Amino acid sequence: MRVCYFGTYRAEYARNRLMIERLRRQEIDVVECHASLWRGMEDREQVAGAGWRRPAFWWRVFCAYASLLWRYWHVGKYDVLMAGYPGQLDVPVGRILSWLRRKPLVWDVMMSIYLIALERGIDQKHPTSARLLKSLEQFSLRLPDMLIMDTQEYADWFQETYSVPKERIRLIPLGADDRLFTPLEMPSRDDDRFLCVYYGTFIRNHGVPTIIEAARLLVEDVSIHFELIGRGPERERVFSLAQSYHLDNVTFIDWMEETELVQHLASTDVCLGTFGITPQSMLTMQHKIHEGLATAKPIINGDSLVMRSTLKHGEHIYLCERENPQALAEAIRTLRENSELRQRIARQGYQYYRDNLSLDVTANQLKKHLSLLEKRRAPPEV
Numbered sequence: 210m211r212v213c214y215f216g217t218y219r220a221e222y223a224r225n226r227l228m229i230e231r232l233r234r235q236e237i238d239v240v241e242c243h244a245s246l247w248r249g250m251e252d253r254e255q256v257a258g259a260g261w262r263r264p265a266f267w268w269r270v271f272c273a274y275a276s277l278l279w280r281y282w283h284v285g286k287y288d289v290l291m292a293g294y295p296g297q298l299d300v301p302v303g304r305i306l307s308w309l310r311r312k313p314l315v316w317d318v319m320m321s322i323y324l325i326a327l328e329r330g331i332d333q334k335h336p337t338s339a340r341l342l343k344s345l346e347q348f349s350l351r352l353p354d355m356l357i358m359d360t361q362e363y364a365d366w367f368q369e370t371y372s373v374p375k376e377r378i379r380l381i382p383l384g385a386d387d388r389l390f391t392p393l394e395m396p397s398r399d400d401d402r403f404l405c406v407y408y409g410t411f412i413r414n415h416g417v418p419t420i421i422e423a424a425r426l427l428v429e430d431v432s433i434h435f436e437l438i439g440r441g442p443e444r445e446r447v448f449s450l451a452q453s454y455h456l457d458n459v460t461f462i463d464w465m466e467e468t469e470l471v472q473h474l475a476s477t478d479v480c481l482g483t484f485g486i487t488p489q490s491m492l493t494m495q496h497k498i499h500e501g502l503a504t505a506k507p508i509i510n511g512d513s514l515v516m517r518s519t520l521k522h523g524e525h526i527y528l529c530e531r532e533n534p535q536a537l538a539e540a541i542r543t544l545r546e547n548s549e550l551r552q553r554i555a556r557q558g559y560q561y562y563r564d565n566l567s568l569d570v571t572a573n574q575l576k577k578h579l580s581l582l583e584k585r586r587a588p589p590e591v
Contacts, residue, residue: 210579211238211287215303217246217273218293223496224319225293227384231572237579242284244277246270246298261338274302281306288312289579292353294319297342300349313354313582317381320493321346321367328413328487347371354582357575359383362515363492379578383496384571385503385562389467392505392559393475402434403545405509407481408470409497411441416485416511421447422534423541425454433541435481438462438470474504479544479551482510486531494519498526499566505559507551509540523550525558 212232218225220243232239246269260266290307292299294317307314323343326332332339350356350371356378358364364380367373409415417437424435435458437447444461451459465473474480480501483490491513501508502525510516511531522528527544529536544551564570 210289211240212289212291212579213240213242213281213284213287214291214293215242215277215281215306216292216296216299217244217277218296218299219247220245222294223386224317224383227386227568228291228293228317228381228575230386230388230568231381231575234568234572235576237576240284240287242277242280243293244273244280246273261341270298277302289582290314292316295322297322297345297349300352304352314352315355315357315579315582316349316353317357318350318367319357319359319383320363320489321370324366324489324492328489353377355379355578357381357578360493360515361518366488366492381571381575381578382566383494383499384566384568385496385499386467387503387562387568389471390500390503391471392503393471396476398476401432403432403478403541404434404436404476405479405481405541406436406438406474406477408438408465409441409483409495410439411437411444411447413443414485414487414490415443415483415495416490416532417443417447418450419484419532419534419537420481421450421454421456421459423537424451424456424459426534426538427541428454428456428458430542431458433458433545435459436462436477438465438473440464471504474501474506477506479541480504480506480508481537482508484511484529484531484533484537486511490531491515499562502526502558502562502566505555507544507554508558509537509544520558520561523554525554525561527554 214229229239229241290303290312292303296316300316303314323346326339326342350367350373354377356373358367358378358380359382361380364378368375407417407420411417420435420437427433437459440463448461482498483495492515494515498508498510507527509527509529512528516526516528520526527540529540
């Protein structure tokens with residue numbers, strides 16, 4: 210099988226890198242047909258607001274797709290055309306190209322950009338833009354032969370919102386790059402701190418202010434320390450909140466490369482996940498959860514149906530009420546005081562990752578899904 214991985218997808222994003230690695234682990238020949246369109250998170254948010262109205266953006270679109278089509282011309286034969294994340298703009302183009310080659314089209318949808326826009330208030334500031342995003346997403350979802358998503362809860366949302374036929378949906382968990390995220394021996398430290406680490410992009414659905422509020426509740430316990438690693442739209446707000454409380458138990462660290470991050474996590478006692486209550490936060494399981502499992506670290510995360518449908522509280526992960534600083538503070542105290550529970554969660558969480566979420570396991574799942582397309586389906590009605 211030969212797969213053309215196609216689009217203006219975020220080439221550096223973990224989901225796309227891992228999907229390509231999964232294909233290659235199954236000895237599938239992958240040719241990447243990619244052109245850059247987006248310049249980062251702020252650029253995507255600005256375009257989703259009112260930036261799409263500007264001629265400069267459409268010139269960027271023209272140049273990107275001219276480059277993409279030139280690359281596609283040199284791809285040669287393939288068996289499946291696969292659009293990466295995000296692919297709402299790429300899928301209509303990919304559908305035409307795959308029809309011309311009489312090949313199936315697969316789209317790794319992963320997340321709804323319309324739902325993300327709602328969470329960031331774009332529907333309030335730019336209602337026309339939000340409606341157009343929803344229409345684009347709805348149209349693109351009707352075109353592929355197969356849609357890949359990461360959780361059943363997200364798939365249910367797509368079905369309810371867009372009436373997507375469930376028979377075209379297949380699930381592949383986000384996973385982790387377990388070539389990098391592996392268990393490391395915890396180095397000895399000169400202090401007796403209990404280190405709780407959050408890393409990520411400081412976006413609303415991660416609920417980072419809840420971590421700061423929990424740190425305020427624990428400030429008198431000098432053994433507990435927090436590290437917040439990364440960048441993102443809410444970082445300044447979170448930093449200002451910590452400053453306003455004069456917290457000396459919180460350290461902010463700039464973004465790290467993955468290799469450095471893995472080494473840094475080795476000295477962590479507990480990894481902190483997400484605690485927001487946005488729909489996006491409740492429908493998916495973020496990469497950091499899988500990465501924590503892959504490094505055999507105990508994880509504290511906000512409770513949700515997604516979490517409980519996959520992981521068991523007290524066995525693979527420690528769950529607490531979302532957007533509840535007191536509950537998070539109590540969870541941290543519990544794991545700090547019970548090393549046996551902490552070690553059991555780390556050990557069993559890692560085993561669960563190995564058995565169900567590793568690259569090898571999910572690569573096999575992906576190949577089985579694609580094998581369903583060996584006999585080409587008729588193009589879906591538009």
